[in-house]
Amino acid sequence: MASKAPTVCDGTANVDAKSSEIDKELTISVITEADTEDVLDLLKRFFFKDEPLNTYVQLGECKELEKYCTKSLGEHSSYKAVNSRGEIVGVILNGTIMKPQPGDEPPEKLATNCAHPKFRKIMALMDHVDEQFDIFELYPDIDRFLDCKILSVDTNYRGMGIAGMLTDRTLEYASQNDIKLIHVLCSSHFSARVMEKMDFTEVFRLPYADYLVDGEQVFDPEKPHVALRILTKRLDH
Numbered sequence: 568m569a570s571k572a573p574t575v576c577d578g579t580a581n582v583d584a585k586s587s588e589i590d591k592e593l594t595i596s597v598i599t600e601a602d603t604e605d606v607l608d609l610l611k612r613f614f615f616k617d618e619p620l621n622t623y624v625q626l627g628e629c630k631e632l633e634k635y636c637t638k639s640l641g642e643h644s645s646y647k648a649v650n651s652r653g654e655i656v657g658v659i660l661n662g663t664i665m666k667p668q669p670g671d672e673p674p675e676k677l678a679t680n681c682a683h684p685k686f687r688k689i690m691a692l693m694d695h696v697d698e699q700f701d702i703f704e705l706y707p708d709i710d711r712f713l714d715c716k717i718l719s720v721d722t723n724y725r726g727m728g729i730a731g732m733l734t735d736r737t738l739e740y741a742s743q744n745d746i747k748l749i750h751v752l753c754s755s756h757f758s759a760r761v762m763e764k765m766d767f768t769e770v771f772r773l774p775y776a777d778y779l780v781d782g783e784q785v786f787d788p789e790k791p792h793v794a795l796r797i798l799t800k801r802l803d804h
């Protein structure tokens with residue numbers, strides 16, 4: 568098992584390798600629009616297949632998820648872990664969400680115009696969570712937050728703390744941009760573990776066994792992924 572305590576120094580992390588093919592030198596840097604194809608390549612090889620809900624529905628190709636993943640890259644608030652061969656081995660994709668103002672049209676439900684039947688099921692779950700949990704009600708003094716939308720690490724590089732390094736860089740971005748709250752919706756037990764290790768607090772939990780549509784359980788991912796959880800971290804407390 569690889570060391571779980573890599574050292575990070577000026578954007579370069581020395582990670583004990585699991586095998587000789589895995590680079591020890593990783594650089595964490597900002598993602599720009601020029602990285603779009605490489606980011607999608609990583610996500611299609613891993614996230615589209617191994618995020619617990621995607622695995623459960625056997626998502627396959629999904630242009631709608633590609634669009635969701637890439638739409639905030641222009642904010643330059645997302646980060647990549649790159650090995651010495653220049654390959655992206657992990658990403659955190661973030662986007663800023665503003666508090667709705669009085670008189671704003673209610674946002675359209677995510678599932679409404681989703682043409683991909685499997686992805687629509689996942690979007691309907693997100694709509695359900697939105698109905699159950701209002702972050703701006705929980706934090707009335709907050710007018711925007713940074714949403715960590717996607718977290719994905721190459722399977723060969725897991726368990727080394729790379730997701731934590733990407734989250735650390737995200738926290739740095741937030742504090743430099745006067746964003747006081749980070750929000751992560753964790754469909755995976757492992758991403759929730761990452762956030763717990765970084766002192767995030769759980770503010771919402773929906774066991775998959777309790778999400779029923781027409782009386783039927785919709786998602787039953789493999790253990791240990793038993794619940795969808797929202798974790799947050801305030802930077803001003």
Ligand SMILES: CC(C)(COP(=O)(O)OP(=O)(O)OC[C@H]1O[C@@H](n2cnc3c(N)ncnc32)[C@H](O)[C@@H]1OP(=O)(O)O)[C@@H](O)C(=O)NCCC(=O)NCCS
Nearest residue numbers: 618718719720725726727728729730753754755757758760
């Ligand atoms: C979630 C994810 C990004 C975590 O990345 P990571 O860099 O491996 O994170 P960490 O090294 O901090 O490990 C987090 C947890 O993963 C688990 N883990 C450790 N080694 C692992 C390995 N080799 N393979 C899989 N999971 C492992 C452990 O439970 C670990 O928690 P612990 O440190 O308390 O034991 C990664 O597992 C992933 O890409 N998963 C698939 C996509 C996904 O589900 N994304 C999140 C959706 S919300």
